[in-house]
Every structure is written in C-alpha cells, then in structure tokens.
Amino acid sequence: MIKIKYENVVKQFPGSDHLAVDNLNMEVHEGEICILVGPSGCGKTTSMKMTNRIFEHTSGHIYIDGVDNRDINPIELRLGIGYVIQEIGLFPHMTIADNVATVLVEKKWPKNKIHQRVEEMLNLVGLDPEIYSKRRPSGLSGGQRQRVGVARALASDPPVMLMDEPFGAVDPITRARLQNEFLRLQEQMKKTIIFVTHDIDEAIKMGDRIAVMRYGQLVQYATPDDLLSMPANDFVSSLVGGNRSIKRLNLIKVEDIDLYRPPEVAEGDSKTKVVEAVAGDKLGVALVVDDRGKLVGTVTNTDLKRKGEYVKDIYAPAHDLVGPKSTLRDTLSIMLGYGEGYALAVDQEGKPRGAVSVDDIFSAVKDNE
Amino acid sequence: MNQTLWDFFITRQDLLLELILEHVGIVLLAVAIAIVIGVTLGLLSSYYSALASIILPFTQIMMTVPSIALLALFIPIFGTGFLNGLIGLVIYSLLPIVRNTYIGIKEIDKGIIEAAQGMGMSERRILLKVKIPLALPVILAGVRTATVMITGIAAIVSAVGAGGLGELIFRGIARTYRDMIIAGTILISLLGIAADYGLKAAERSLTKQQS
Amino acid sequence: MNRRNLIWIIVSFLLSVATIFYFVNYPGGKMAARLLNFETITKAYQQHILMVFVASAAAIIVSVSLGILITRPFFSKWASIVDNIVNIAQTIPSLAILALFFTYLGRGFSTAIFALWLYALLPILRNTSAGIQNISPGIIESARGMGMSNLHILTRIELPLALPVIMGGIRTSVVITVGAAALASFIGAGGLGDLIVTGLSVSRNTLVVAGGILSALLAIFLDQVLDLIEDSLRIR
Ligand SMILES: Nc1ncnc2c1ncn2[C@@H]1O[C@H](COP(=O)(O)OP(=O)(O)OP(=O)(O)O)[C@@H](O)[C@H]1O
Ligand SMILES: [Mg+2]
Numbered sequence: 001m002i003k004i005k006y007e008n009v010v011k012q013f014p015g016s017d018h019l020a021v022d023n024l025n026m027e028v029h030e031g032e033i034c035i036l037v038g039p040s041g042c043g044k045t046t047s048m049k050m051t052n053r054i055f056e057h058t059s060g061h062i063y064i065d066g067v068d069n070r071d072i073n074p075i076e077l078r079l080g081i082g083y084v085i086q087e088i089g090l091f092p093h094m095t096i097a098d099n100v101a102t103v104l105v106e107k108k109w110p111k112n113k114i115h116q117r118v119e120e121m122l123n124l125v126g127l128d129p130e131i132y133s134k135r136r137p138s139g140l141s142g143g144q145r146q147r148v149g150v151a152r153a154l155a156s157d158p159p160v161m162l163m164d165e166p167f168g169a170v171d172p173i174t175r176a177r178l179q180n181e182f183l184r185l186q187e188q189m190k191k192t193i194i195f196v197t198h199d200i201d202e203a204i205k206m207g208d209r210i211a212v213m214r215y216g217q218l219v220q221y222a223t224p225d226d227l228l229s230m231p232a233n234d235f236v237s238s239l240v241g242g243n244r245s246i247k248r249l250n251l252i253k254v255e256d257i258d259l260y261r262p263p264e265v266a267e268g269d270s271k272t273k274v275v276e277a278v279a280g281d282k283l284g285v286a287l288v289v290d291d292r293g294k295l296v297g298t299v300t301n302t303d304l305k306r307k308g309e310y311v312k313d314i315y316a317p318a319h320d321l322v323g324p325k326s327t328l329r330d331t332l333s334i335m336l337g338y339g340e341g342y343a344l345a346v347d348q349e350g351k352p353r354g355a356v357s358v359d360d361i362f363s364a365v366k367d368n369e
Numbered sequence: 370m371n372q373t374l375w376d377f378f379i380t381r382q383d384l385l386l387e388l389i390l391e392h393v394g395i396v397l398l399a400v401a402i403a404i405v406i407g408v409t410l411g412l413l414s415s416y417y418s419a420l421a422s423i424i425l426p427f428t429q430i431m432m433t434v435p436s437i438a439l440l441a442l443f444i445p446i447f448g449t450g451f452l453n454g455l456i457g458l459v460i461y462s463l464l465p466i467v468r469n470t471y472i473g474i475k476e477i478d479k480g481i482i483e484a485a486q487g488m489g490m491s492e493r494r495i496l497l498k499v500k501i502p503l504a505l506p507v508i509l510a511g512v513r514t515a516t517v518m519i520t521g522i523a524a525i526v527s528a529v530g531a532g533g534l535g536e537l538i539f540r541g542i543a544r545t546y547r548d549m550i551i552a553g554t555i556l557i558s559l560l561g562i563a564a565d566y567g568l569k570a571a572e573r574s575l576t577k578q579q580s
Numbered sequence: 581m582n583r584r585n586l587i588w589i590i591v592s593f594l595l596s597v598a599t600i601f602y603f604v605n606y607p608g609g610k611m612a613a614r615l616l617n618f619e620t621i622t623k624a625y626q627q628h629i630l631m632v633f634v635a636s637a638a639a640i641i642v643s644v645s646l647g648i649l650i651t652r653p654f655f656s657k658w659a660s661i662v663d664n665i666v667n668i669a670q671t672i673p674s675l676a677i678l679a680l681f682f683t684y685l686g687r688g689f690s691t692a693i694f695a696l697w698l699y700a701l702l703p704i705l706r707n708t709s710a711g712i713q714n715i716s717p718g719i720i721e722s723a724r725g726m727g728m729s730n731l732h733i734l735t736r737i738e739l740p741l742a743l744p745v746i747m748g749g750i751r752t753s754v755v756i757t758v759g760a761a762a763l764a765s766f767i768g769a770g771g772l773g774d775l776i777v778t779g780l781s782v783s784r785n786t787l788v789v790a791g792g793i794l795s796a797l798l799a800i801f802l803d804q805v806l807d808l809i810e811d812s813l814r815i816r
Contacts, residue, residue, distance in 0.1 A: 426584070430588070430800060433755045433799045433800050433803040434759075434796040434799060434800070435758060435759030435760075435762045435763075435795050435796065435799055436759060437759070437762045437763055437773060437776055437792075437795070438759070438762060438776070438791070438792040438793070438795040438796040438799070439792070439796070440792075441776045441779070441780075441788045441789060441791055441792030442789060442792040442793065442796070444780075444785055444788050444789065444792075445785045445788075445789060449780075517671065520671070521671060521672070521673040521674075522673070524673040524675050524676065525673070525675055525763065528766075528780065529780070535673075535675065538673075538675055538676055538679045539766070541679055541683070542679050542682060542766055542767060545682075545683060546683075547680075547683035547684075550676065550679040550680055550682075550683055551680065553676065553679075554672060554673075554676035554679070554680060557671075557672070557673055557676065558668070558671045558672050558676075561671030562668060562671055565671070
C-alpha cells in the first residue's frame with residue numbers, strides 16, 4: 001500500500017534562483033520508515049515540510065492516501081500528521097503534560113481522556129509521569145526532551161509522522177538508546193514515517209527505505225541493503241563511505257543472530273559454585289541474575305579474587321548492555337569500550353540473552369554479504 | 370513645514386543658536402563628568418563585588434526617579450541654576466555607564482585574562498592593556514545610551530533655571546506659542562538623533578579596529 | 581518572591597507616609613501650608629495616579645493590539661518601519677509632547693492624559709513586537725506543524741511566551757508616565773508636580789522638596805511592584 005506519493009514535486013523559494021527540491025518522485029509505503037539523507041542544503045527538510053504544507057510546493061503533487069494534500073485544509077492535514085523537528089520545539093512555558101497534550105487539546109478531546117493519554121504516552125517513551133508531567137522543558141535533559149518531542153507527536157496516534165533529525169541534539173550513546181526504543185515502538189505502531197537525517201549510519205539502522213538526495217534531486221531510493229550493495233553512482237558510494245562492511249553492521253540487529261549463552265548463577269549462590277561455572281566457560285564469565293531473572297552483573301576470574309562467601313559479595317555490576325534492537329555496529333563500539341572481547345545482550349525485560357563476541361560479528365557480516 | 374515656523378527659525382536664529390550651544394554644552398559636560406565617575410565606579414565594582422551589589426541597584430533606583438523630582442530635591446542644596454541641572458544630568462548618565470563598564474569587564478573571556486596573567490603582566494597593565502580596550506565598545510554603548518537620554522532630560526533642567534532648549538518649551542507654554550514649542554521639540558530631537566548616530570558610528574569604527 | 585522588591589515596596593510606602601506627615605507638620609511658612617495639608621496632598625495623589633492609570637491602561641490596550649498586528653506575517657514589512665518610528669519618537673522629550681498637545685487642546689487634565697497616553701505607547705509597542713518576534717521559530721513551527729490554528733498559536737504560544745517582555749515594557753512605560761505626569765502640572769493638569777511647580781514659582785523649598793520626594797517614591801513604588809509581577813511571569 002502506498003501511503004504518501006510525491007509526483008514531480010518542485011520547490012523554488014521566492015527570490016532564489018535554484019530549485020530547493022527538483023522534480024521529486026517518490027512513493028512511501030504504509031508502515032515503513034522512509035529516510036531522507038544527504039548533505040546539508042540538499043532539500044531534505046524542505047521535502048518533509050511540503051508534506052504537511054509548512055512549505056507550499058511550487059509545482060507537482062503530493063498525495064496522502066491518494067488525496068492531493070492541497071485539497072485538504074492545512075489544519076486538518078497537520079492534525080493527522082505527527083511532527084518532530086530538530087530543535088524539538090517544546091513549548092517552554094507549558095508543562096511536559098501540557099506539551100504532550102497539545103494536539104489532543106486542538107482536537108478537543110475531553111479532559112480526563114487527555115490526562116489518561118498523556119500518562120500513557122509518557123510511560124511509552126520511558127518517562128515516569130509522576131516525576132515529569134508537571135515539570136517544564138527546562139528541567140529536562142536533552143535526551144528527555146527528545147522523548148517528550150516524540151511523545152507529543154505520537155499522542156493523537158497519527159498514522160503518519162514527520163521527523164526532522166529527531167535525535168540530532170543528543171550524545172551518541174543517548175542517540176543509540178533513543179533509536180533502539182523508537183524502533184521497538186515502531187514494531188508495534190507500524191506508522192508511516194518520513195525521517196530526515198544526515199547521519200548515514202542512522203539511515204541504515206532506522207530505514208526500511210532510504211532516499212539519498214543531492215542538490216534537491218533524488219539520487220537513489222532503495223532499501224539499506226541495496227544501497228550498500230548497489231550504490232547508484234559515485235556520490236552514493238562516497239556517502240555510504242569506504243568501509244562498507246562496517247556500515248553493514250548497522251543493518252544487523254542483535255536479535256537477528258544466534259548468541260552463545262554463558263552459565264548463569266543467582267545472587268545467593270555460593271562462591272564455590274561460581275568458581276566452577278567460570279572455570280567451565282569458554283569466555284571465562286558467569287552471568288549473575290537476581291530473583292526476577294534480570295541480569296545484574298558478571299563474575300570473571302578477577303572478581304573471584306575478592307573475599308566473600310556468596311556471589312552477591314563479589315560480582316561486578318553489569319553495564320553497557322545491548323538490547324535486541326541494538327545493531328552490531330553499536331555492539332562493536334560497546335565491546336571496544338568494554339575491553340572484554342564480548343558484549344552482553346539482554347531482552348526487553350533485562351533478562352540475559354547471551355554474549356555477542358567479535359567472532360559472532362565477523363561471521364554475521366560474512367553470512368550477510 | 371509651515372510658513373510661521375520657518376519664519377521663527379529665521380528670525381530667532383541668534384537665540385536658537387545660543388540655546389543649542391547651552392543645551393549641547395550642559396549635556397557634553399555632564400557626560401564627560403559621568404564618564405570619569407561612572408567608569409571609575411564600574412571598574413571598582415568589577416573588582417569589589419560588595420561595592421557592585423550596592424552601586425548597581427542604587428543607580429537602577431535613581432533611574433526611576435522622575436527628572437523633575439530629582440532636580441527639585443537638589444534645590445535646597447544647590448539652589449536654582451546651571452549647577453543643579455548639571456548634577457541632575459550627571460546622575461542620570463551614571464547608570465548606563467556604570468552598568469556597561471561593569472558588564473563589559475565581567476564579560477571578557479576568562480582565558481584572555483589568565484593568558485595575560487600567565488605572561489607576567491601586572492594587574493595594572495592588564496587593566497590598561499587588556500580589560501579596558503576589550504570592554505571599550507560596551508562602555509561606549511553605555512555612553513551613547515546616556516547621551517541620548519540626557520539630551521531629552523536636559524529639556525527639563527530649564528525649569529530650574531539651567532538654560533538650554535527647554536527654555537523654548539517652557540516659554541512656549543507660558544505664552545501659548547506653538548511655533549516656539551515645535552522649534553524646541555525639533556531641535557532637541559535632532560540633537561538626540563545626531564548623538565545616537567554619531568556615537569553608533571564611533572562604536573562601529575571601534576569594533577572594526579579591534580576585529 | 582523577590583525580597584529586594586518587597587523591601588523597596590514597603591520602604592517607599594512608609595517613607596511616603598512619613599514625608600507627608602513631616603511636611604504637613606512643618607510646612608515652612610503660611611504660604612506653603614496652603615498646599616501642604618492632607619486634603620491637597622490627597623487630591624494631588626488622586627490626580628497623579630488617575631493620570632498614570634488611565635494613560636497606561638489605554639496605552640497597554642492600544643500598544644499590545646498594535647504589536648500583535650504588526651507581527652502578523654501580512655504586516656511583516658511594517659514591523660521595521662514601526663520600530664524606526666518608535667526609536668525616533670523616543671528622542672522627543674515627554675515635556676515637548678505635553679507642550680505640543682497643550683497648544684492644540686488647551687490646558688488641563690484631559691490634554692495631559694492624551695499626551696501621556698501617546699508617550700506611554702512607545703515602550704509597550706516596542707516590547708510587544710520584540711517579545712513576539714524573539715520567540716524561536718522552531719517553537720512556532722512545531723505549533724503550526726501540529727495543526728494549531730493561527731488564533732491558538734497567538735493565544736496559547738506567542739502571547740504567553742512574550743508576556744514577561746511585554747510586562748517589562750509596561751513597567752518602563754509606567755515609570756516614564758509617572759515622571760511625565762509630574763511635568764503635567766506645567767500645563768495645568770495637577771498632580772504631585774503641582775507642589776514642585778508652585779514651589780518653584782513662589783520659591784518655597786519645602787513645597788519643591790515634598791513634591792520631589794513624593795513623586796520619586798511613587799515612581800519607585802510602582803516600578804518595584806511591576807518588577808515583582810514581571811519576575812513572577814518569567815518562564816524558568
Ligand atoms: N525558508 C527558506 N527560504 C529560502 N530558502 C530556503 C528556506 N529553507 C531552505 N531554503 C533553501 O533550500 C535549500 C534546501 O534546504 P533544506 O533546509 O531543505 O536543506 P536540508 O537538506 O534539510 O539541509 P540540512 O541538513 O542542513 O538541514 C537550501 O539551499 C536552503 O538554503
Ligand atoms: Mg534540514
């Protein structure tokens with residue numbers, strides 16, 4: 001099903017002698033993330049903003065569900081499209097709850113329904129409503145603001161989302177986490193998303209399809225896989241970069257590969273038991289889980305030197321875990337930072353799924369080529 | 370411009386010239402004194418924060434005092450005449466100059482000061498060779514604000530007998546002489562606009578020199 | 581709540597009361613005593629405050645509306661023209677405006693109010709337009725992108741965000757108006773300036789000083805009250 005269709009779309013800003021968008025033809029499929037990527041000034045933002053008529057296109061047509069967007073009242077059009085921009089644009093004078101409620105208020109939802117929905121949305125993006133609803137944007141970290149931006153855009157459950165570098169303003173680690181969470185949400189939501197970025201790694205990781213733009217023109221529109229293996233021209237190959245095997249790591253998620261499982265011990269187990277487990281493991285590590293089965297730490301030979309009768313006295317707390325949506329690229333960075341030759345993977349609930357080793361990454365890339 | 374107003378400018382040019390000179394004179398003198406006092410106070414405030422926490426709010430409060438009230442308060446001390454008007458104008462010019470000197474110095478990049486210290490410059494040399502030159506555009510902006518402001522306020526010092534173009538307005542009210550009032554208004558505004566543009570140009574050329 | 585504001589508000593109020601009592605008890609001569617009594621001083625206050633209140637209230641209504649109007653995209657070309665007019669108009673002394681209106685409308689209270697109103701427009705107009713224009717474009721665009729109507733963008737985003745700045749303009753304007761109203765006595769509009777102006781013409785220092793102190797304290801009092809309000813509106 002085609003959700004959004006660009007047909008010979010041209011945009012020339014008044015007083016400008018070149019075309020910001022030059023004859024764009026593109027179809028965005030329902031439930032997919034379409035990434036617009038390309039160098040600065042190539043027309044990504046402009047293309048996106050014409051979709052909800054923040055900018056009016058000079059000629060051509062943009063169809064949403066087969067209806068020309070010029071035939072839809074702009075307010076109505078926008079109420080049906082979620083919108084997140086790079087500067088996030090949270091309203092500084094409103095509380096987080098009021099920010100998230102914006103579209104719902106515009107749509108005249110009843111108060112109690114709004115309240116309920118706002119709590120639901122904040123929980124969805126991992127912000128405790130108890131703590132955050134009454135705060136103002138200035139009381140939040142950059143990453144938390146981005147989450148609010150996403151929650152606000154999702155609040156009215158619009159079928160289409162426009163996102164302009166939504167994770168642009170945060171550090172790489174937070175960005176990776178936000179990306180993973182967003183992919184997990186998208187798996188359930190199945191929204192049609194136009195997502196602007198100029199980070200090719202983000203594009204490969206997030207996109208179902210990637211539109212590479214340059215000088216206002218669409219250079220290639222393909223799946224990440226095809227983009228990597230069959231770049232349309234030199235420009236695309238240079239954008240994708242020399243080291244394509246590394247880029248390919250962005251395509252594979254931890255959940256896509258089989259994992260080796262080191263032995264597990266409970267916090268309350270005795271030291272003798274864990275000594276045995278560590279000795280018998282090929283990576284020399286035992287995973288420590290709490291009574292709910294969550295991974296809380298690890299024991300290696302170094303930890304065994306510590307004094308203590310029980311596992312809980314000696315284990316090293318777990319950090320830098322990877323989730324099912326983490327890419328092998330993220331995993332590799334964590335592994336290098338960790339210095340262990342492997343990274344530990346957990347599932348949604350934080351239960352151990354296994355260890356990803358450098359060998360796993362190599363063989364996954366080989367299979368994939 | 371209507372005929373009678375034009376005639377007024379022509380026939381009274383001697384009076385007008387005299388009043389303009391008086392007006393410009395008292396403003397320039399007041400600003401000159403205010404620069405000496407204001408920059409000194411601003412510099413001292415930048416060194417002694419206790420002083421800053423007294424002087425800055427005090428000058429701020431003085432700004433809200435209506436000009437006619439301030440001039441009135443000095444009458445028992447200085448009587449009527451030029452001195453009273455001059456002191457009133459100096460006080461109004463102080464705030465922008467003190468505040469801008471203080472801010473201009475405080476906003477200098479810490480790294481620059483440290484570099485100067487690291488090169489073994491004495492505090493006196495740092496002040497003269499680094500701080501004041503770097504703060505100068507900001508200080509000059511304060512001088513501009515002060516000058517434009519007291520050019521207008523100087524119209525009121527005529528009420529306490531300190532002369533200037535305000536004479537035209539007060540005499541105009543006394544005789545219901547519209548052309549006289551308009552002439553005074555136009556001349557005062559022109560002086561204000563001229564001061565604004567002149568000092569802006571000075572600021573600009575200074576910034577250009579520095580960059 | 582800002583302690584310094586509160587202290588100034590209380591001090592200026594108490595000092596005013598003390599000043600009134602002092603000068604009523606020690607008017608410094610029979611002639612001055614004719615003006616330095618509770619009745620006359622109360623009346624001077626009434627006139628002064630009424631002038632400031634009417635002129636400021638009318639100026640707020642007109643300037644805020646005008647400021648909203650010139651920041652609509654349709655009038656965007658006008659905004660800088662209005663800015664320039666305001667800048668030049670502010671070099672005209674308040675005394676001159678009073679004097680000019682006096683030659684057209686004659687002596688009196690209503691002439692003064694009209695002149696004060698016109699003069700009070702400037703800072704509020706400038707701050708309203710600056711307050712709205714300085715809102716970061718990303719905020720307005722998000723609001724538009726989420727489907728907010730233009731009216732809601734104005735009432736729920738632009739005005740609340742510009743409010744502290746507008747309030748700052750109102751404060752400046754009120755302080756200027758208190759000072760200008762003290763000059764309104766020269767065109768026969770009464771107010772606290774009467775004490776000063778009469779005192780100057782009959783050379784009675786007690787009158788001049790009483791008028792000076794009371795109008796100064798009134799300006800400080802209102803300035804601090806408005807500062808307190810401005811502060812409470814600031815977005816943190
Ligand atoms: N409002 C505007 N008025 C005039 N020209 C504009 C406007 N917005 C964008 N342009 C021009 O249109 C072209 C495309 O800009 P656009 O913002 O779409 O680039 P982009 O691909 O999003 O770049 P970036 O990665 O830097 O955000 C640029 O040449 C830009 O200068
Ligand atoms: Mg962009």
